Amino acid sequence: MTQRVAYLDCHSGISGDMFLGALLDVGLPFATLQAGLASVPFGGYILRHEPCSDRGVHGSRLHVQITDTDPPERSFSDIEALLLASALPERIKTMALALFRTFAEAEASVEAVPLEQVRFSDTGAIDIMVDVIGAAIGVVTLDIMRLYASPLPLTSGLHQTRDGMQPIPAPVTMELLRRVSAPWRSCSLDEELVTPTGAALLATLARFDHPVLSFERIGYGFGQKQLPWPNCLRLCLGSSPETANPVLDSDEVDVIETNIDNMSGELLGGLMERLFAAGALDVAYIPLQMKKNRPATLLTVLCAPEQSEKLALLLLSESATLGVRMQRMQRLKAWRAQERIDTPFGSMLVKVKRLGTRVISVVPEYEECARLARERDVPLEEIYMVARTIARKLII
Secondary structure (H helix, E strand, O other): OOEEEEEEEOOOOEOHHHHHHHHHHOOOOHHHHHHHHHOOOOOOEEEEEEEEEEOOEEEEEEEEEEOOOOOOOEEHHHHHHHHHOOOOOHHHHHHHHHHHHHHHHHHHHHHOOOHHHOEEOHHHHHHHHHHHHHHHHHHHHOOOOEEEEOOEEEOOOEEEEOOEEEEOOOHHHHHHHHOOOOOEEEOOOOOOOEOHHHHHHHHHHEEOOOOOOEEEEEEEEEOOOOOOOOOEEEEEEEEEOHHHOOOOEEEEEEEEEEEEOOOOHHHHHHHHHHHHHOOOOEEEEEEEEEHHHEEEEEEEEEEOHHHHHHHHHHHHHHOOOOOOEEEEEEEEEOEEEEEEEEEOOEEEEEEEEEEOOEEEEEEEOHHHHHHHHHHHOOOHHHHHHHHHHHHHHHHO
């Protein structure tokens, strides 16, 4: 059995309109995109789709013309309400909400404010909504089950924003891609090639791997800028063979360990916070008995291979240890994804665990349960149990 997969060649970066242009070029009907967006109760834009050619490369370009010069300011909750009120299929709603949440959480981190205080405002907010909702419409319509992406061009410089001059890439772009350890390659151009919306799409939907893929169609989505090369995103649409759809996912991680017998609990607690902030996937403390009958702690750090040297240096500089042990290990993982459900207390995300196509478990996200418990003044355990029961009936 095969499944539809896509590979993004981001040689010229990625933006929301480039992604939509590439989807249109591989077969997404423009009328389907228009109808899906029209089902969401917001306006203030006009879409125009046209063929485009540049130096022998032929593809599509999507223009989003903003007609509302003073759109309302919207929070993540406002956008969630708009999507839930729409006639879009549930899978598209779920994907679009996941994209917006990824975007909003990164903005909250950069601005150092709670998620509820993040606002999508001015004309750029309409552009973001068109790009994000349109991307979900396109991915679901084309039945793309897995999306892969190439390394991204790391440019530099400054550009003008509503908040003044900002570095390139934008801080929220860097935060989005930092969270998924996206690979970069050097690029000397002083232009923004990876936009925040493009970064949100990759951080939510894509994996930076090389897929086993048989190409069926190749599309090109052109950006608005003129560059020394064809400014386009190449999307390769195809199918993966059975061997590319295993029951288990796998990757490689580095394991860093050290034994510590001369640090207090307060210092170890602070060290754990520093390690997570620096990119550790997991940190564990295990009590043990060392020489001279000293109680001690085995500290274990799990991290992506490209993070290991930085985290080892952090351990050597921030802890009492004189050395660390490092080894690379293969990790086998169940497939997991987030899906949104409606409960009597409100909409929330649940974590779905799969082995191949078989659903093994559905677990409510703790942060979502805690948020609803605070908002509704209901015991956390009650929300957790109700959400788990509803999710199991809907998904398993």
